[in-house]
Amino acid sequence: MSKLNESPIRIKSFDFACNIVLYCDTLKGNKDFELASQLLRSGTSIGANTREAQRGVSKKDFKNKFGIALKEADETMYWLDILEATGRNVPKDMKIKCEELIRILVSIIKNS
Numbered sequence: 001m002s003k004l005n006e007s008p009i010r011i012k013s014f015d016f017a018c019n020i021v022l023y024c025d026t027l028k029g030n031k032d033f034e035l036a037s038q039l040l041r042s043g044t045s046i047g048a049n050t051r052e053a054q055r056g057v058s059k060k061d062f063k064n065k066f067g068i069a070l071k072e073a074d075e076t077m078y079w080l081d082i083l084e085a086t087g088r089n090v091p092k093d094m095k096i097k098c099e100e101l102i103r104i105l106v107s108i109i110k111n112s
Helices: 008-029 033-054 059-085 092-112
Strands: none
Touching: 008 033, 008 059, 008 092, 033 059, 033 092, 059 092
């Protein structure tokens, strides 16, 4: 396995996306289709953009893709907050992991 595949942001964003997929299945089972769709899109996009960033063709492209990943993580937190505020059972560790991704992404952007 290459060093690129072992990067913490790549591993954490992939694991987070898998958890989002499973949670959205639960939401769909409760007929929360629109919220599940929004959360699924933003929550899986974090990892997709971090993966793209690591194959960036320039430093500007690298930072831009990580910036998009950060925006998607912020949006994901927004949907999780809405779900929680409207009485849905949001796994506590999901919000914690999203906050961790946001911190890592901010750090990567600041240091690149």
